[in-house]
Amino acid sequence: MDIVVLVKQVPDSGLERNLNADKRVDRDGSNNVMGELDEYAVEAALQLKEKHDGSVTVLTIGPDQATETIRKVLAMGVDKAVHVSDEAIAGSDALGTSSILAAALKRQDWDLVIAGAESTDSGMGVMPHMLSAHTGAAALTGARSLEVDGQTVTVEHQRANGYSKLEAQLPAIVSVWDTINTPRYPSLKGIMAAKRKPIESLSLEDLGVEAGTVGEAGATNEVLSVEARPERSAGTIVTDEGEGGRALAEFLVNEKFI
Amino acid sequence: MSQILVYVPDNSRHAGEILTLARSLGEVAAVAFNEEGAAAAAEYGATTLYRVNEPQVDSYFAAPKAEAITSIAQGQDWGGILLPGSDEGKAIVGRLAVALNRGFLTDISTLDSDGVARQDIFAGSRIVTSKVTDGFTIATVKAGAVNAEPAPSTPSEEAVDVSLSDDAKKVSIVETVDEPAGDRPGLTEADVIISGGRGVGSADDFALIEKVADSFGAAVGASRAATDSGFYPHKFQVGQTGTTVSPQLYVAAGISGAIQHRAGMQTSRVIVAVNKDSDAPIFSMADFGVVGNLFDVLPQLLEEVEKRK
Numbered sequence A: 001m002d003i004v005v006l007v008k009q010v011p012d013s014g015l016e017r018n019l020n021a022d023k024r025v026d027r028d029g030s031n032n033v034m035g036e037l038d039e040y041a042v043e044a045a046l047q048l049k050e051k052h053d054g055s056v057t058v059l060t061i062g063p064d065q066a067t068e069t070i071r072k073v074l075a076m077g078v079d080k081a082v083h084v085s086d087e088a089i090a091g092s093d094a095l096g097t098s099s100i101l102a103a104a105l106k107r108q109d110w111d112l113v114i115a116g117a118e119s120t121d122s123g124m125g126v127m128p129h130m131l132s133a134h135t136g137a138a139a140l141t142g143a144r145s146l147e148v149d150g151q152t153v154t155v156e157h158q159r160a161n162g163y164s165k166l167e168a169q170l171p172a173i174v175s176v177w178d179t180i181n182t183p184r185y186p187s188l189k190g191i192m193a194a195k196r197k198p199i200e201s202l203s204l205e206d207l208g209v210e211a212g213t214v215g216e217a218g219a220t221n222e223v224l225s226v227e228a229r230p231e232r233s234a235g236t237i238v239t240d241e242g243e244g245g246r247a248l249a250e251f252l253v254n255e256k257f258i
Numbered sequence B: 001m002s003q004i005l006v007y008v009p010d011n012s013r014h015a016g017e018i019l020t021l022a023r024s025l026g027e028v029a030a031v032a033f034n035e036e037g038a039a040a041a042a043e044y045g046a047t048t049l050y051r052v053n054e055p056q057v058d059s060y061f062a063a064p065k066a067e068a069i070t071s072i073a074q075g076q077d078w079g080g081i082l083l084p085g086s087d088e089g090k091a092i093v094g095r096l097a098v099a100l101n102r103g104f105l106t107d108i109s110t111l112d113s114d115g116v117a118r119q120d121i122f123a124g125s126r127i128v129t130s131k132v133t134d135g136f137t138i139a140t141v142k143a144g145a146v147n148a149e150p151a152p153s154t155p156s157e158e159a160v161d162v163s164l165s166d167d168a169k170k171v172s173i174v175e176t177v178d179e180p181a182g183d184r185p186g187l188t189e190a191d192v193i194i195s196g197g198r199g200v201g202s203a204d205d206f207a208l209i210e211k212v213a214d215s216f217g218a219a220v221g222a223s224r225a226a227t228d229s230g231f232y233p234h235k236f237q238v239g240q241t242g243t244t245v246s247p248q249l250y251v252a253a254g255i256s257g258a259i260q261h262r263a264g265m266q267t268s269r270v271i272v273a274v275n276k277d278s279d280a281p282i283f284s285m286a287d288f289g290v291v292g293n294l295f296d297v298l299p300q301l302l303e304e305v306e307k308r309k
């Protein structure tokens, strides 16, 4: 089974994040990491390969520095990488991103595409369904479990108050939540092996995507302004010396919750 | 006045919120696939109701509804299209945008008649205003961002017949399992939420959090550290990769207040924290905080609540 895993390099969600003067994500510096949910996608792909053989390819769109994330994914055990990088991609919206990813997916054979349920920076959670609309492959998103048996893929789609069991035939696109597995760490051997694994670099021209339809030129939306969320003003903090629960009850009575 | 197309999934509070926002922008045409959606459309002032008749729509995942909504959207010039900020809303919006080849915004919390929307980004630490440049906004609306205000109407009904394509039938819904929520309200519907974190220490001790929740008629929430440790089921996780909540009162007990947790609860009206570490970041956003052991503070709170009943 041939699997493509989608990975996006994003600013670390545990650190200060902002937009830059061009109102794009500030990706400078060393604060970039692999999208958190993408690690679970990589792990899911590796587990399926261990069971069913075949190959795993990581596909990413991003500037040069995204190579760091590709290296990490290769070190986890993925076989090879496709890196789409082009100045003209900067400022792409979801529509533009989906057409580039779809063009890259059309260049190779695959049975399954696995992505994170949402990226950690924009959290839109739309890409797998957009790619399904572009490629015609089935989309089974928000998976908390994933199984492939012959040509049939089954997932448990996590919902707010339960789950739904979804089933489709390959080829399919699946996105996963962090409840699905525990991602492995790259081993030292994996890190050494990653250095020799192939990374194919592609431009928009290689993909046959018209530059004007993506990037800022093709973007269908615009950020007008950015501001920091106003800090909540700090309230009353008491230290419990035997009366803490009562003080809290009093506060809640005054606020009419009791 | 422009016409706003709204997908109404059910008769939840969120459905009312989207319809209320749509009403502030123009005349509302609602799309419903079931009785609950139709009831919400009438309760919240839709003037037109598209009733989609396709019994198979719930047999397959997301694509049939996207296809039906796309065919309605293609029929006319809309002032905008609004969808719920749920998994399903996101699945539909992505498919709709590709089919119509138009841009869209996700998770908006406001939208004005010029198409300018507000989005909370980066775990809510930044607020951006943005717009779709071709002057026609497709957007998913964040749950809890708008105050739902009923405005009963008698919408004119239009039956829509669709015949699903083979593509729409690729993903079968084999089984739907509702995990019992018990007698407590759901996280997104609750006015009060009592949440426990790693500080609760064990699954057994979550009984204390449940007891406090029940004394307030509240929902129970949990941090990711608590769900990862198996103290409480994952579906109760509040935060960036869990549920985003916006109750009147949010009580965080034994929760440090990591940015990913704060992202899911920072728009709660009143926030209370109980934590034994006075340096825990959660205190910086609490309206009322108790520095102390939750196993001392919460039982005493319970006692006071019972006294007043």
Ligand SMILES: Cc1cc2nc3c(=O)[nH]c(=O)nc-3n(C[C@H](O)[C@H](O)[C@H](O)COP(=O)(O)OP(=O)(O)OC[C@H]3O[C@@H](n4cnc5c(N)ncnc54)[C@H](O)[C@@H]3O)c2cc1C
Binding pocket: A006, A007, A008, A025, A035, A037, A038, A041, A059, A060, A061, A062, A092, A093, A094, A095, A097, A114, A115, A116, A117, A118, A119, A120, A121, A122, A123, A124, A125, A126, A127, A128, A221, B103, B104, B105, B106, B121, B122
């Ligand atoms: C804070 C913020 C808000 C935004 N809001 C909007 C908006 O409202 N409308 C809009 O059109 N655009 C918006 N964008 C831009 C949009 O996010 C980007 O165009 C993005 O590339 C689209 O993918 P996503 O990360 O949102 O996809 P998601 O659907 O959230 O990503 C799901 C998964 O798809 C895969 N994936 C996503 N991007 C890539 C990639 N570049 N390479 C490989 N795999 C990938 C990953 O596995 C990821 O986990 C926003 C961006 C940011 C940072």
Ligand SMILES: Cc1cc2nc3c(=O)[nH]c(=O)nc-3n(C[C@H](O)[C@H](O)[C@H](O)COP(=O)(O)OP(=O)(O)OC[C@H]3O[C@@H](n4cnc5c(N)ncnc54)[C@H](O)[C@@H]3O)c2cc1C
Binding pocket: A013, A036, A037, A120, B196, B197, B198, B199, B200, B222, B223, B224, B225, B226, B237, B238, B239, B240, B241, B242, B243, B253, B254, B255, B256, B257, B258, B259, B260, B261, B264, B274, B275, B276, B277, B280, B292, B293, B294, B295
């Ligand atoms: C991409 C990403 C997404 C994430 N999404 C989420 C999310 O959706 N939701 C979420 O919650 N987290 C999320 N996290 C995890 C988050 O970063 C934190 O790890 C998590 O919120 C910590 O949970 P906690 O506060 O319960 O645990 P801890 O940080 O371990 O804090 C426990 C607290 O309990 C206090 N305590 C201990 N014992 C007691 C006692 N007896 N009485 C009172 N106080 C006590 C301690 O002082 C401490 O402050 C995410 C992380 C990442 C990277």
